[in-house]
Structure formats: C-alpha cells, structure tokens
Amino acid sequence: MKINRLENDNINRNVMEVLVAEEIDRQIGRLPSNIKKFINPIEVATYALNRLPALYASSQQGFNKQKLKGRSEYSVHITQQVRKGFAAIQKDLLRSSTPLVADKERDLNQDIQDAEEALKELAAYLPEKDLSWRNIVKLVKPILAELQEQDEAEINARNVRSKTSNMWEDSIYKK
Known part of the structure; x- marks a missing residue:
C-alpha cells in the first residue's frame, strides 16, 4: 500500500511508544544519580518496544x-520489558553506538558541518583569524569592497590604455 504524504498530511502514531516512555521516566526517577548518567533512554525504549505489541492510532x-x-x-x-531493557x-556500558537521526535532521547536521568547514577554510585566507558566523559580514x-574598487580601477586603466594606444597607432605623430 503506497501512502502519498503530499496529499495526506495525517500521521499515525504508536501509542506503545508513549506508554514505554512514561514507564522509562518513572523507572529512571528511582535510579541513583551516578547510574542515571550511563542510561540511554532511547536504547531502553528500543529494547522494550521490540518486545511489546504495537498500538497504532491515526x-x-x-x-x-x-x-x-x-x-x-x-x-x-x-514494566517488565522496560526493567529488562x-x-x-x-x-x-562500554559499548558505543551511533544513534539514528531523522533524514531532515541528518541533512541539517551535514549542512552545519559543511558550513563550519567552509568557515574554517575561509578564515585561513583572511588577516583576521577570529572568524565566526556572527562577524563574517563585518570582516x-x-x-570585498576594496577588491571591487581595485577591479574597477584596473578596468578603467585598461580602457584608458587601450583607447590611447589605438589612437597612437592611427596617429600621424607615430615615428
């Protein structure tokens, strides 16, 4: 069954995710603070949700x-599945994992990372090395205005040289 998201902006939602999240919050509240920092609630939820039935609603x-x-x-x-999670x-505890992110979030994170790299590269060419997104325009x-003035002056100088040299070539004063 193909669902066209453009025509239908309605969503469906797994209610079990909400119930599991509530239970995780309740159980995390009982844990000592030194253990809480090692708990990834997303991993606990994933564990529990993979062992519970889905309850979708639209x-x-x-x-x-x-x-x-x-x-x-x-x-x-x-309660049992969350506890097992x-x-x-x-x-x-030493296991590392790379969390999944939504496509839009992944694209945005990549755009931000690309922009930061571009900013660092640009900073290498500028006399002021303290370049940030806040001061980029000011720096x-x-x-750019100075370069534009130089370009205009160079174009004007070229035009003057080319006009005078053509006139000199056709001049009767040419030796």
Whole structure:
C-alpha cells in the first residue's frame, strides 16, 4: 500500500511508544544519580518496544482508546520489558553506538558541518583569524569592497590604455 504524504498530511502514531516512555521516566526517577548518567533512554525504549505489541492510532479518539487499552492490558508487561531493557543496556556500558537521526535532521547536521568547514577554510585566507558566523559580514565586506574598487580601477586603466594606444597607432605623430 503506497501512502502519498503530499496529499495526506495525517500521521499515525504508536501509542506503545508513549506508554514505554512514561514507564522509562518513572523507572529512571528511582535510579541513583551516578547510574542515571550511563542510561540511554532511547536504547531502553528500543529494547522494550521490540518486545511489546504495537498500538497504532491515526486519530485523537483512537489514540485515547489505544492508550487506555495499553495501560489496562499491557502495563505489567511494559514494566517488565522496560526493567529488562535497563538491565540489558547496563551489561555493556562500554559499548558505543551511533544513534539514528531523522533524514531532515541528518541533512541539517551535514549542512552545519559543511558550513563550519567552509568557515574554517575561509578564515585561513583572511588577516583576521577570529572568524565566526556572527562577524563574517563585518570582516569580509570591507575586503570585498576594496577588491571591487581595485577591479574597477584596473578596468578603467585598461580602457584608458587601450583607447590611447589605438589612437597612437592611427596617429600621424607615430615615428
């Protein structure tokens, strides 16, 4: 089944994600602060959600209905899976992972990274090395204005030379 997002801006949502997030917040609140800093709630949620049924809704009424169903039928199971998720991610504290990001966020992060690299490269060519996005216009504008003036002066000088040299070539005073 193909869904055309342009024609239909409605979304659907897995209510189980909300219920799991609530449970994670509740359980994190009970943990000592020295352990909290090692917990990645996204990893706990992923662990638990992979072991729980999905409860999708596409309307507010359906969302409320699924939330009631999730709380009444699955609350014990949600609590157990979240607890197991905490245990699973605590076993390997040194494990590193690269989190997934939304496509738009990934594009934006790449654009920001490219812009920062371009700014560093530009700073290498400027006399003022303290270049930032806040002061770029203030630092670059005078340099560009000076270059523009030099270009205009050079063009005018070329025009004068070319006009005079043509006149000299056709002149009767030529030796």
